[in-house]
Amino acid sequence: MAIHMGLARLLPRPAVRPASVPLPGETQVIALANQKGGVAKTTTTLNLGVAFAEQGYKVLLIDLDPQGNLTMSQGLNPDTIEKSMFDVLVHRLPIEQVIETVEVDIAVSSIDLAGADMALSSQIGRERALDKALAPIRDEYDFILIDTPPSLGLLTINAFVAATGVLVPVQTEYLSLRGLVQLENTLAMVRENLNPKVEIIGIVPTMYDKRVTHSREADEILRESFGELVYNTRIRKTVRFAEAPVKGLSVLAYEPAGDAARMYRDLAKEVLSGQKSRQHA
Numbered sequence: 001m002a003i004h005m006g007l008a009r010l011l012p013r014p015a016v017r018p019a020s021v022p023l024p025g026e027t028q029v030i031a032l033a034n035q036k037g038g039v040a041k042t043t044t045t046l047n048l049g050v051a052f053a054e055q056g057y058k059v060l061l062i063d064l065d066p067q068g069n070l071t072m073s074q075g076l077n078p079d080t081i082e083k084s085m086f087d088v089l090v091h092r093l094p095i096e097q098v099i100e101t102v103e104v105d106i107a108v109s110s111i112d113l114a115g116a117d118m119a120l121s122s123q124i125g126r127e128r129a130l131d132k133a134l135a136p137i138r139d140e141y142d143f144i145l146i147d148t149p150p151s152l153g154l155l156t157i158n159a160f161v162a163a164t165g166v167l168v169p170v171q172t173e174y175l176s177l178r179g180l181v182q183l184e185n186t187l188a189m190v191r192e193n194l195n196p197k198v199e200i201i202g203i204v205p206t207m208y209d210k211r212v213t214h215s216r217e218a219d220e221i222l223r224e225s226f227g228e229l230v231y232n233t234r235i236r237k238t239v240r241f242a243e244a245p246v247k248g249l250s251v252l253a254y255e256p257a258g259d260a261a262r263m264y265r266d267l268a269k270e271v272l273s274g275q276k277s278r279q280h281a
């Protein structure tokens with residue numbers, strides 16, 4: 001397969017991957033990113049965040065997408081929200097003022113955010129607006145998970161600059177794999193200029209369907225190309241992921257003993273233990 005030949009050289013494969021268990025006083029800021037739309041960025045942000053919270057970690061979710069899907073998936077209405085991440089980024093409103101507590105804490109989005117790229121573009125330090133906004137509250141959390149829009153624009157760059165690591169949900173289909181090249185190029189630019197330490201900490205295969213040959217093959221190519229960066233946990237396709245947000249709930253709250261909840265608990269364990277579980281599984 002032509003795509004997969006090119007992919008193999010793309011990502012560095014350090015011998016030892018850092019575990020993601022936060023040390024006391026150390027906050028993991030994880031950007032969930034993939035410029036391809038509909039790959040489960042938002043679903044993964046919410047359910048992984050709630051799974052960390054179940055383990056006793058203090059979690060903040062940030063909705064950095066003008067679509068406001070993360071905000072909606074916790075039962076909040078982006079259309080009636082007065083202050084949002086737009087005001088935090090553009091007008092330097094303290095982030096505490098846009099944090100709501102539902103299953104976990106969530107800094108909300110509204111449609112205004114669609115104008116943030118433009119509004120920020122003339123500001124000095126425009127790529128660091130989120131990093132600066134997080135500084136006063138960072139230490140209050142073990143995990144801060146940032147849901148990004150399906151683009152590599154200024155909002156996503158802000159997430160990369162604030163992040164300690166990037167987690168990439170990838171739909172198990174061929175076309176989804178190609179976008180990883182561009183994502184890694186953008187990250188390389190961010191490392192060079194803005195945040196030298198940020199890197200991909202893991203790739204999550206999503207919407208996996210083992211009955212579909214295409215899905216199995218895409219999963220195999222992903223593993224051949226990116227090795228230990230790919231989590232063992234595959235998030236399988238199930239309608240629960242569409243049902244839960246309608247009720248304003250994570251799948252862990254919607255059906256606590258269900259398969260969908262279990263998959264995200266498994267993923268949370270893997271992220272927490274870093275590479276180890278991937279090697280021994």
Ligand SMILES: Nc1ncnc2c1ncn2[C@@H]1O[C@H](COP(=O)(O)OP(=O)(O)OP(=O)(O)O)[C@@H](O)[C@H]1O
Pocket residue numbers: 036037038039040041042043044065067069148149150206207208235236237238239241242243
């Ligand atoms: N494992 C899954 N199985 C079935 N459906 C899923 C799964 N994960 C997510 N979905 C559904 O797929 C759609 C897209 O998911 P989601 O909104 O999380 O993707 P996204 O990457 O955030 O999209 P966007 O790029 O638009 O922000 C949603 O309707 C969601 O409920």
Ligand SMILES: [Mg+2]
Pocket residue numbers: 041042043065069070147148149
């Ligand atoms: Mg989304």
